[in-house]
Amino acid sequence: MVYWMTANRRLHFNFALDRALEHCRALQPPLLILEPLRCDYRWASRRLHAFVIQGMRDNAAEARRNGHAYAGWVERSPGGGSGLLQQIAARACTFVTDDYPCFFLPRMIRAVGRQLPVLLEAVDSNGLLPMRAADQIFPTAYAFRRFLQKQLTPHLTDCPTPQPLADPAIPRLSQLPDLFERWPGLCSDGELADPTGWLDTIPIDQSVRETIYTGGAVAARQCLSLFLTRKLARYGEERNEPDADVASGLSPWLHFGHISVHEVFQQLAEQEKWNTGLLADPKQTRGSRNGWWGMSESAESFLDELVTWRELGFNMCWQDRRYDRWESIPDWARKNPARTLHGPQA
The missing domain is CATH 3.40.50.620 (HUPs)
Known part of the structure; x- marks a missing residue:
């Protein structure tokens, strides 16, 4: 095997x-x-x-x-x-x-x-x-969030x-x-x-050198622990302030699969003393960024990034092989790319 x-x-x-x-x-x-x-x-x-x-x-x-x-x-x-x-x-x-x-x-x-x-x-x-729990591509985070709030609950207890x-x-x-x-x-x-x-002998781009970050599950778990114990409490209010340094920093380890979103969620849920009984009625929250999870403001803000925005990408990529091409961009954005890039919504 x-x-x-x-x-x-x-x-x-x-x-x-x-x-x-x-x-x-x-x-x-x-x-x-x-x-x-x-x-x-x-x-x-x-x-x-x-x-x-x-x-x-x-x-x-x-x-x-x-x-x-x-x-x-x-x-x-x-x-x-x-x-x-x-x-x-x-x-x-x-x-x-x-x-x-x-x-x-x-x-x-x-x-x-x-x-x-x-x-x-x-x-x-x-x-x-x-990925295959959704049979359509959701055009916005709001639409996908509404779907998640209706469909995600049974999957929250299905953990590897x-x-x-x-x-x-x-x-x-x-x-x-x-x-x-x-x-x-x-x-x-x-x-x-x-x-x-x-590594010097491998025919790859040797000019792009290593960074201060270390790959692997050990470093990923250290990063998660640091975030939960020292940064999460301030995440809700300060995550958009780069100088505050309250982002989780988990992106490279999530990208290479060195840590699972299930493990991150489990650790967060334990810290928040959370269970599925705290989930709100999706008919009441209706896709709102806050209030559905039944966690603290900072935890819900983090979960919106970890789950809604991250998995919105998976939702599109598995259904549209053109995900990395110009043709995959919505019609309204392709018709006026300058406005899309530089308009008020940018």
Whole structure:
């Protein structure tokens, strides 16, 4: 059984990993966690590579603590991974991967699915609302918020497993397949701990250097803890003041899947002493930014960013493959782009 990690690069609060483990329980194969990183994606740079590889380090440690096989594989030259997935699939019963609607990933998943000799399942673990729970593209945050207030409640208690790898009933894979010897790129623990030197050899944009931010689940959880304990109380009033520095700062870790929106929501709900019984009647709130959640003003303001605005993007991207093209812009905006960019509503 293979979990092919492509977008939700974490081993906790992950519906795709949960699904892979369901197959393990039913069929009793051991689990292989495969996290590859290509070198020829658009905007490939040292900065992005380093952030993802730091996440690999945390994932390798988590898998090792729980006795599971993990393969962090970094492509060393364009096309260097050609044929790798097919060879792994030849020894697997099923592949599970992440269902992510953006970038080159949907196209890649479709192409690989046609080539593998086994079933490939793509599982959505992007937001609190499953992407396919909405069958229309919402043109505004207000319209989407009204929909959320009517439809989100049952999904709030449907949470992925916090520590799925700890289950002792899952068979363990004693060693990685020897086929990795034919595809150089498998990273040792030492290489993941300090990629500084060998990253120089990867054909990516080396001029875009690392930042002060560290990738991975450990750093993501530290950032979340800092936000909840020191910044959240001021978020409602000061989030639009850059100098106040009360934003969560979670964006890079959410983007690379190093932390789940479910974990963020769970931690926030616990701090707010919240339960679903506090939700307001959507007929009364009618899409209002405040009042539906039944939390503090700051918490509700943060959730509007985390859930409404973030998942509004997923709502469009999975339904319109032109999401990154001019044609996807609404007619009213295309007819007068100057007004759209510089008018009162900008």
